[in-house]
Amino acid sequence: MLDFPLWRKIFLRGITLLLAALALPSILSLAGAGNLDPVDGPEVNLGLDLAGGSHILLEAQPSQVAQQRLEVMEESVRDAMREATPRIGIGDVSTADGRLSFMLENSSDIDRAREELLPLINGTGVVQEWNLAVMDGNRIVLTQTERGLEQAVTDAMDSATEVVRRRIDALGTREPTIIRQGDTRIVVQVPGLADPQALKNLLGQTARLEFKLVDPNALPSDVQQGIANPGSEILPYAASSDFAGQNIAVRRLGGIRGDSLTGAQQTVDPQTNEPVVSIQFDPQGGAKFAQLTTQNVNRPFAIILDDEVLSAPNINEPILGGGAQISGGFTTETANNLAIALRSGALPVDLAVIEERTVGPDLGRDSIVKGAYAMAIGSLLVILLMIVTYGRFGVYATGALVLNVLMILGIMALMNTTLTLPGIAGFVLTIGAAVDANVLINERIREERKRGRRIVAAVEVGYKEASRAIYDANITNFIAGVLLFLFGSGPVRGFAVVLIIGLFTSVFTAVTLTRMWVAGWLRKKRPSELHI
Amino acid sequence: MRLLKLVPDDTNIKFLKWRVPFYIVSCLLIAASWALVLTKGLNYGVDFAGGQEIAGTFTGEQEAPIPELRDTLSQLDYGEPVIQRFGEANQVSIRVRLPDSAEGDPAAANRISEEIIRTVTAAHPDFRVDSNNTVSGKVSGEFREKSVYALIFAMLAISVYIWIRFEWQFGIGALFALFHDVSLTLGMFALFQMEFSLQIIAAILAIIGYSLNDTIVVYDRIRENLKKFRKMPLPELLDLSVNETLARTVMTSLTLLVALIPLLLFGPESLFGLVAAITLGIFVGTYSSVYMAAPILIWLGVKSDSFVPQESVAERQERKARGEI
Numbered sequence: 001m002l003d004f005p006l007w008r009k010i011f012l013r014g015i016t017l018l019l020a021a022l023a024l025p026s027i028l029s030l031a032g033a034g035n036l037d038p039v040d041g042p043e044v045n046l047g048l049d050l051a052g053g054s055h056i057l058l059e060a061q062p063s064q065v066a067q068q069r070l071e072v073m074e075e076s077v078r079d080a081m082r083e084a085t086p087r088i089g090i091g092d093v094s095t096a097d098g099r100l101s102f103m104l105e106n107s108s109d110i111d112r113a114r115e116e117l118l119p120l121i122n123g124t125g126v127v128q129e130w131n132l133a134v135m136d137g138n139r140i141v142l143t144q145t146e147r148g149l150e151q152a153v154t155d156a157m158d159s160a161t162e163v164v165r166r167r168i169d170a171l172g173t174r175e176p177t178i179i180r181q182g183d184t185r186i187v188v189q190v191p192g193l194a195d196p197q198a199l200k201n202l203l204g205q206t207a208r209l210e211f212k213l214v215d216p217n218a219l220p221s222d223v224q225q226g227i228a229n230p231g232s233e234i235l236p237y238a239a240s241s242d243f244a245g246q247n248i249a250v251r252r253l254g255g256i257r258g259d260s261l262t263g264a265q266q267t268v269d270p271q272t273n274e275p276v277v278s279i280q281f282d283p284q285g286g287a288k289f290a291q292l293t294t295q296n297v298n299r300p301f302a303i304i305l306d307d308e309v310l311s312a313p314n315i316n317e318p319i320l321g322g323g324a325q326i327s328g329g330f331t332t333e334t335a336n337n338l339a340i341a342l343r344s345g346a347l348p349v350d351l352a353v354i355e356e357r358t359v360g361p362d363l364g365r366d367s368i369v370k371g372a373y374a375m376a377i378g379s380l381l382v383i384l385l386m387i388v389t390y391g392r393f394g395v396y397a398t399g400a401l402v403l404n405v406l407m408i409l410g411i412m413a414l415m416n417t418t419l420t421l422p423g424i425a426g427f428v429l430t431i432g433a434a435v436d437a438n439v440l441i442n443e444r445i446r447e448e449r450k451r452g453r454r455i456v457a458a459v460e461v462g463y464k465e466a467s468r469a470i471y472d473a474n475i476t477n478f479i480a481g482v483l484l485f486l487f488g489s490g491p492v493r494g495f496a497v498v499l500i501i502g503l504f505t506s507v508f509t510a511v512t513l514t515r516m517w518v519a520g521w522l523r524k525k526r527p528s529e530l531h532i
Numbered sequence: 533m534r535l536l537k538l539v540p541d542d543t544n545i546k547f548l549k550w551r552v553p554f555y556i557v558s559c560l561l562i563a564a565s566w567a568l569v570l571t572k573g574l575n576y577g578v579d580f581a582g583g584q585e586i587a588g589t590f591t592g593e594q595e596a597p598i599p600e601l602r603d604t605l606s607q608l609d610y611g612e613p614v615i616q617r618f619g620e621a622n623q624v625s626i627r628v629r630l631p632d633s634a635e636g637d638p639a640a641a642n643r644i645s646e647e648i649i650r651t652v653t654a655a656h657p658d659f660r661v662d663s664n665n666t667v668s669g670k671v672s673g674e675f676r677e678k679s680v681y682a683l684i685f686a687m688l689a690i691s692v693y694i695w696i697r698f699e700w701q702f703g704i705g706a707l708f709a710l711f712h713d714v715s716l717t718l719g720m721f722a723l724f725q726m727e728f729s730l731q732i733i734a735a736i737l738a739i740i741g742y743s744l745n746d747t748i749v750v751y752d753r754i755r756e757n758l759k760k761f762r763k764m765p766l767p768e769l770l771d772l773s774v775n776e777t778l779a780r781t782v783m784t785s786l787t788l789l790v791a792l793i794p795l796l797l798f799g800p801e802s803l804f805g806l807v808a809a810i811t812l813g814i815f816v817g818t819y820s821s822v823y824m825a826a827p828i829l830i831w832l833g834v835k836s837d838s839f840v841p842q843e844s845v846a847e848r849q850e851r852k853a854r855g856e857i
Contacts, residue, residue, distance in 0.1 A: 049802070057671065059638055196664070197649070200642070352639035354668040363587070363662040367800035374799040378791035385787055388536045422734050425806050428795060429738050432788040436745055436780075439787070443780040450541065469752035473745045476693050480686040480744075484737050487682035488730075489675060490579075495734040499741070531535060 004516050016403055022410030042413040047420030050368050052361030053191035060184045060349040062153050069152055070095050080116045088113050100142040107138035127151055156348040161186055166344035167202050196358045206350050207341035209258025210304040214312055218249035238308040240329040248309050250302045260285030264342035266335040275335040277326045286322030294318040371424045390442045391531045396517050397438035400509040404434050407505040420494030430502025437510035440466040446532050455530045463515055474503045539779040547774050548767050551827040565719020572722050577729035578665050582630035582672035584645040585665045589623045592658035596624045604655055619801050635669040642666055679733045701832035706747050709825035713743045713816050731806040739813030746821035753777050770826045785814055
């Protein structure tokens with residue numbers, strides 16, 4: 001029991017020193033207030049609640065993806081029926097209740113229509129994306145399959161994550177973390193951000209740019225009441241535009257989406273001297289834009305951003321150069337933000353900020369300083385109490401405690417985990433557990449001495465009997481820690497991580513290491529009296 | 533060298549003499565706690581209720597204009613905002629609950645938070661936002677659900693482990709003690725309407741962990757003594773076990789308090805609720821290990837041969853049958 005072979009001593013000391021040494025870069029960088037980096041090596045990350053920064057959770061609505069797919073499908077179906085030879089006449093198209101239904105003018109076309117639709121409903125991937133049903137002989141109903149929609153949501157979220165990453169990079173922030181979470185969420189963490197509002201504005205903007213023709217037949221009174229002609233829709237003007245508060249009617253189909261942009265910059269209109277955003281299309285988009293403007297000279301078209309109309313200028317002449325200018329009551333800043341958003345691409349879905357946690361850098365630093373100060377006082381008092389109560393054994397316990405803290409930091413650095421404010425509380429609890437282990441052992445040795453056991457036997461029995469309770473207590477706490485990590489969220493997890501690591505290191509230092517020290521001392525000095 | 537001894541040797545305090553009255557009081561306290569939680573309710577913070585908590589500093593002023601701020605923000609019509617001093621005299625925390633109508637709208641919380649910051653900054657250009665926690669109704673609902681699961685699963689899993697390591701009576705005893713600790717902590721939060729946040733869930737789990745340490749230390753000693761003193765009546769044996777571990781109990785509680793109290797007095801404001809709950813839990817947890825977890829073993833009927841290996845019980849009976857001692 002008190003026999004430690006050489007290899008075991010070397011192993012225990014080695015692993016202790018190694019893990020404790022891993023804590024050094026973290027301690028030095030904490031002490032150096034983050035502005036100098038004297039030692040290279042893995043470091044403990046500071047959570048945003050300590051270092052300052054923003055944690056933003058974004059969420060998309062799957063129903064929106066479904067709606068968009070429905071609209072794209074409608075246009076594809078119309079195109080397919082028109083391009084079929086001979087043309088297949090359809091009517092009474094409806095996209096209500098999340099499904100697309102339309103009637104064939106001639107019910108004998110049913111087999112040909114089905115054939116034309118086949119590539120559309122099968123999609124490009126391995127999953128069938130739509131279900132096709134025929135009702136009353138001449139009505140075709142298309143509904144989205146669950147797996148098709150799931151796939152579409154996954155794709156949308158993947159590209160949304162990419163767009164978010166590009167936008168945050170454009171802001172020039174350092175070391176942002178952007179992670180998909182669950183099916184419809186994206187977590188964005190940006191350390192030490194000066195202006196979280198700018199970030200949120202940028203992420204909150206879908207930046208779906210569309211050009212649609214204005215409906216020339218709409219009656220102004222109908223438009224203000226929100227009543228649209230068939231094939232048209234009513235959209236509001238953006239709050240920044242000259243016509244804020246008013247509506248406008250635009251043709252629902254046949255416009256151009258701005259997803260074929262190659263560039264966007266904030267510039268100044270030489271005529272009006274107001275900030276505008278100039279955009280460039282790729283060749284395909286440029287050709288479509290040229291076609292639309294050529295066919296509709298002298299008619300107004302609406303520039304629509306996220307379902308709000310920025311402006312509706314007249315097409316004075318065909319725009320053939322593959323570029324265009326967007327005006328709409330911008331300031332330099334809003335024009336610049338829009339340019340960034342357009343450059344980084346439109347989000348395939350709207351993302352809503354559903355959780356935000358921002359901590360200013362000053363408050364975070366303040367928390368660390370106060371927390372460290374309070375912990376230092378607490379540790380000193382604990383050490384004092386241990387030494388006056390258990391003498392030499394209290395000194396061993398103190399040594400174990402210090403190594404315990406270093407090892408936790410070392411392991412956290414190695415695993416690249418994050419220390420949060422509740423994590424500091426986890427530290428306190430771990431120290432408590434480590435102290436408790438030593439108290440249990442030392443009290444047991446006292447007891448065994450009192451019962452008249454000889455010194456070596458008392459120490460041996462003390463460690464053996466106390467270890468049982470220590471292991472049981474730590475295993476149950478470990479179970480609690482793991483459940484905490486699995487079911488907890490945010491700060492609770494930060495607490496659990498420190499707790500779990502700390503359980504291992506505290507048993508190791510408080511039981512194994514101190515036993516090695518005590519054994520070494522007993523063998524060397526052969527004491528005749530045990531002060532404990 | 534004279535070493536400090538907090539607990540004299542060979543104490544013989546009759547802890548379990550008062551077990552029935554203590555049990556009655558504790559059960560009443562548990563019932564009262566739940567009655568409070570159910571009638572008065574917990575004062576959910578932003579994490580669980582949704583809404584926003586914004587802490588900020590009026591950099592250009594000595595003292596935060598709290599009454600004026602209250603007037604300004606009441607006009608926004610999001611119910612009565614809770615505005616308190618937070619840290620220095622020119623620092624405040626503003627808490628606004630999510631209106632019921634916004635429960636289903638994921639973007640509402642963020643919109644309201646932006647409006648509040650805009651309103652305050654418009655009236656006081658020197659207002660600097662130090663921290664902003666905004667949680668939508670959906671996320672707060674998930675936090676509530678997850679926390680309840682974490683608590684229940686942790687308690688059950690712990691009890692199962694103790695049942696396996698000890699005996700089923702011990703598993704039930706531990707579960708009951710933990711239920712006592714969680715109930716009383718919740719009751720305390722309901723009574724004083726202290727803010728109940730995710731951090732407090734972490735605190736409750738820490739309390740569970742600590743109380744469990746105590747319970748296991750006492751149980752371990754009971755198990756040992758059951759093997760050692762087969763003939764001793766159970767109440768006496770429990771008293772002996774508690775007395776034998778008393779020095780450890782006092783010492784451990786004391787060291788933990790010594791570590792926690794500086795954190796309570798000088799630590800960061802944001803940790804106060806968490807540390808206060810853990811500190812309270814040390815008392816509740818120690819008490820429950822002695823007065824809840826131990827006496828229940830008497831009523832559940834722990835046998836003194838529970839921990840004797842089965843063969844030896846059989847052997848003993850055989851011996852008895854043969855007329856040997």
